[in-house]
Amino acid sequence: MDVLRVEDVSKSFRGDMSFRSREVLHGVSFSVGVGEILGFLGPNGAGKTTTIKIILGLLRPDGGHVEIFGNLISDRSVMSHVGFLPETPYFFPHLSLREFLSFCGRMSGMHGGPLPGRIEQVAAMVGLQGRLGQRLKGFSKGMIQRAGLAQAILHDPELLILDEPFSGLDPLGRIMVRDILVDLRARGKTIFFSSHILPDMEVLCNRTCIIRDGRIVRTVSLDELIRMGGGAVEVTARGCSETCFEKIDRYIESKTISGEEVFLVVGEQRNVREVIRHISASDAEIIRVASQHLSLENIFLNEVKPPAIPEVMRSNREKPTPVRS
Amino acid sequence: MTKVYSIALNTFRESIRQKLLCVSLVFGGIFLASTYVLSPLAVGAREKIMTDVGLAAISILGVLTAVLVGSTLVHKEVEKRAVFMVLTRPVPRYQYLLGKFAGIVAAIVLMITVMAGLMAATVALGRGFLRPAMFAAVYLSTLEVAVICAVVIFFSTFTTPILTSFFTLCLFAAGSLSNDLRVFAEKFGGSFMKIAMEVFYYILPNLRVFNLRHEAVHDLHFSISDLFMATVYAAAYCSVLLFFAHLVFRRREFS
């Protein structure tokens, strides 16, 4: 059974001063299975947050429907199994973290007994154990994000819906959130989250939905991502001579020269040994050998074509030019 | 019901920790203290002035605080999406409104209680008598504030804090004048005017029934049944407004 099922959802908004409506979602459909982590990827304004709000019942879809654990979301009791972290969360500034978490727990149907212990536990999980008595108005952006995650996991929900969970976090915070999500996945929880941080998504997600202009344009699974890489290997070397290049030219797909270093992409794994042998023989130094798969970024950029960068800016940003052999 | 209680408690905590409530309380304290300090100047009317100013301060500051705290609190939660913390959980939306209403009323009742205590203390210090009518007047002021809170909750389900405050204060003023307009229409208006004014009269809150200040100041007779009827009226008015607020809020989208 799917934990979350979004079926042909469409939504349009009417402008404040006009009667013309603007359609922001066009028949969005996807589902998330038990224990799965589904990433939701898309440029700004693609409809990620709108989709999440429809899932949570904060917006009503014009068409289609959403089911959580097989129930329509109009049945609000189903929300006791859902944890939600909003994008750029804002909580009640005059409450202490303990009061806030206690309030959230009660709202999710938790009662007296186990609640204080659970509050201590989740506060420790998100690294805020010493801050329970502090009012939220004194919290930094990163701390608010952690508090947000704490309230989302407080009632141990089966489904977590996270809107940009990594925003506002420092590198340590990001690693912490990632570890929490990995732990939750290990415990069989289902997670649906949107993010802009592609490496995190790549590491965490079983599948990623790419949304553009209110349409799901592609769903990529982790296996597919690895397969699409085709087993290419990247070899980085220093001090390669022209003779060496001539010898290995037929094995490599591309080479990129940056100063003394050269990045070589070897198309098939069986040719790697030969390439390394030739480089070593020519007295060049091998710095790194790594298998290469097609990154989510490549797919994302391919699906969501970025706007052209003006010429002036491009000249400053340009990386070493790959030389196609 | 525990959820309504939790929301109310949360709102109560938020409200009493806002600077506005403290400022109102300080103002009320200054008013009351000034009557005590200035009372020797009032010659024979010392006790009357203390009660007058005390009851007026309780009513005016109660209503103003209800308008300002209520309108900003609900709207800010919606605007800054703190409301998502409740609405994305298994909580029906009407419970959110009920909780907000109860929390704001509780915060203002606390403020009124403190001010009433201060008033009682100043009257007692001025060697005046604490009459039952004074407490009845404070009770009715509390009912008045509850009605105003319901008005504030109703407006804040669909409009901004400034407009909420404006509409509520207009309703407050119109509610105080509705009887005049009605009498005027009865005596001089045409039939349409009469009907329109009659409808207005019943739609606008009849805040006059919550005013027992004259009786309290002049130690006049008041009947318990009047207090009871005023309570029933306040309950009816709040129920109607909260129900209509629920109808609006249930359909509301949070984009």
Place this chain on the structure above:
Amino acid sequence: MKRRTIEIVIALLLLLFLYYSALSVEDLSQKKHRLEVLYLPSGRFVKQIALGYRNLAADILWFRTVQYYGSYRMGENELALFNHLVDVITDLDPQFVFAYLFGALIIAEDLGYFKEGIRFLEKGIRNNPNDWWLMFEMGFLYYVDARDYTEAMRYFDRASRMPGADGIAARFAAFVAAKGGHAETSIAMWEEVARTSENPHIRDLAERYIEKLNGELDATDPVGEHEPAKQKTDLPRQADQDSSVY
């Protein structure tokens, strides 16, 4: 659909509940309305709480006063609080001349408190020293209520000399002077009216009064000891600008 029906039913029931509870507090509300007049605080206090909107507060009170007077005419009250109401109104808006005129008339005529009426007008005159109407009404009250023609003449005369005064003031002054036995003064006043009025009817009326008064004087003083009236009067005149038939 079912949910909507339930909502409509609940809404109707609640509105009905509200209507009946509003009806049940109606008596209380009307009692309060009467009390509001009874316990209207002093003008000074109302002025403070009206902040910058004193005129507006005065207007609202004026509206209530008119209603209150209307109820009196219908036999619903004794007008006992009228003085207080107009007093507060004129405290709030001391230049509200019509409130003084109306108030003093009701206080003196309907309530029969002549002295209070006069005191109220005196307050008006203090606050509006250049308003001829207030002075005129002062004379009118002395004339109608107290039958004190000398005082009435004095006020009418003062009114007639104020800027913007209607010719009626001069004519009333002349008329009550005669009534009060000040025939010479009256003749002088009528002569002034005859001289300055542009209305031929008024001039005609004035001349007839002069003739009548001279006749009366001749009858009481057959030896002709009286001096020409014009020389006896010491009241300076001001041009009559009006041409009403009075």
